[in-house]
Amino acid sequence: MTVVLALDAGTTGVRTIAIGHDGIPRHSAYREFTQHFPKPGWVEHDADEIWDVMVQTINEVVQKLEAEGEEIAAIGITDQRETVVVWDRTTGDLRHRAIVWQDRRTAARCDALEAAGHLDQVRSITGLVLDPYFSGSKLEWLLTEGGVSADNLAFGTVDSWLIWKLTGGTAHVTDVSNASRTLLFDIRTLAWSPEMLDLFGVPADCLPEVRPSSGEFGVTAEGTGVPAGIPITGVAGDQQAALFGQACFSPGMTKNTYGTGSFLLMNAGDTCPDPVEGLLTTVAWSLDIDGQTQTAYALEGAIFVTGAAIQWLRDGLGIISDASEVGPLAAECDSTDGVYLVPAFAGLGSPFWDPYARGTIIGITRGTGRPQLARATVEAMAYQTRDVVDAMAAASGHAVEELRVDGGASVMDLLLSFQADQLGVKVTRPVNQETTALGAAYLAGLAVGFWDGLDDITNQWSVDTTVEPNADRSAADALYAQWQRAVERARGWETEDGASDAEGGEN
Secondary structure, three states: OOEEEEEEEOOOEEEEEEEOOOOOEEEEEEEEOOOEOOOOOOOEEOHHHHHHHHHHHHHHHHHHHHHOOOOEEEEEEEEOOOOEEEEEOOOOOEOOOEEOOOOOOOHHHHHHHHHOOOHHHHHHHHOOOOOOOOHHHHHHHHHHOOOOOOOOEEEEOHHHHHHHHHOOOOOOEEEHHHHOOOOOEEOOOOEEOHHHHHHHOOOHHHOOEEEOOEEEEEEOOOOOOOOOOOEEEEEEEHHHHHHHHOOOOOOOOEEEEEOOOEEEEEEEEOOOOOOOOOOEEEEEEEEEEOOEEEEEEEEEEEEOOOHHHHHHHHHHHOOOOOHHHHHHHHOOOOOOOOOEEEOOEOEEOOOOOEOOOOOEEEOOOOOOOHHHHHHHHHHHHHHHHHHHHHHHHHHHOOOOOEEEEEOHHHHOHHHHHHHHHHHOOEEEEEOOOOHHHHHHHHHHHHHOOOOOOHHHHHOOOOEEEEEOOOOOOHHHHHHHHHHHHHHHHHOOOEOOOOOEHHHOOOO
16 A cells, blocks of 8 residues: 655654555654753754654654555655754755754844834734744844854755755755745745845845645655655645644634644635734645645744643653653642643743743642642643634634644643633544644645545544533633733743843843
């Protein structure tokens, strides 16, 4: 049986999944890679290590496929989006560690650009806000302070880097969804913006060619460490890929991915919406159908830390030894007993966009223990999602009627129940929760005729669990009101010079 290979390059690890025509994963392999924290608020990756572990997962899956006589029809790639990779166009050597989307080093620069009056233009052209989350200010920092020369430079998000490596350096490309996260892309003309390149001092010749999300990106080459001759025909940023994998093809359909962060996207249709306060406007995907390119847009709320907080419980505090323990541990108590964790470890994203917020635990008493901290971490995922959903409904005029969920934490029924109560809408988890990889596979498969069209994909989406909300919202609203108080205490904690408000710095 023929399969499509999905390469999912996440923030803490990479995964290769072989997906059959029925949309069911056949084989998968996963590897984590190193997280580098050179300074407080700085986060970096070694892109060579990302490539190395990706090759390992590809070959592990390929060996299983070859043993079963299965062939690979195409490769789809999905990635962690805004992370910046820079390398030498001739040698392929990296010029600097990759600067990760979570990195906060350019917060002061973004503040200065906003103070200089650039925000409205940035939002109008890119659909984004001036925040260090996005690629533009990171690339500017590399060119001005990071010691990176613009000479013979190639820039890309992680998808571009992987395609470059897979094709033996013959393809320097990206897709519209990843390009739309850089602060350098005009989401209406679907081209690199001269105004944004000028604003951030980025030379146009370092940029990848932008292509539709489903189509030709290149072919795997000899000598790369992976089988040669496989077409790469689908690419999308991880959150757009998850929206596609959740079959959210109609305007108003909404999904939330509980990953390292949480990202809530609503399909906004084929017309680019005007900027919305507190939210992002992004390109969801573009498809080449019957010789015509069709583009879909999305409203997005970006929550920086959700699953990463579980990793912190494991690696930072040591109160769990494996991420899978957090759900059972949280279920050991009926409530947090008034404890709230605001996981603003990398600032706050939507709808606050506060890079100076910092993580806060409040309400601790002598009775607070491991179960209460675990439950507070789980509940914080739902509270942050409500922050975004409320902002999205208020700004767009479209109430969310159902939330389709995926990502590692979506396996927790406790989370889904609490989420449904907080939102007052049903929460639905599909049978196949690897929707990010599935979206990349679907995009690749559509380009080579592996799947016939969107109806074919919609028919494969099936429900594992649907959780209905409690009809009485009073308890949920009371808990949420306390959450909002906790958020206010976390906001604006660190100042531009790295001092906290308590240390006398200016906010």
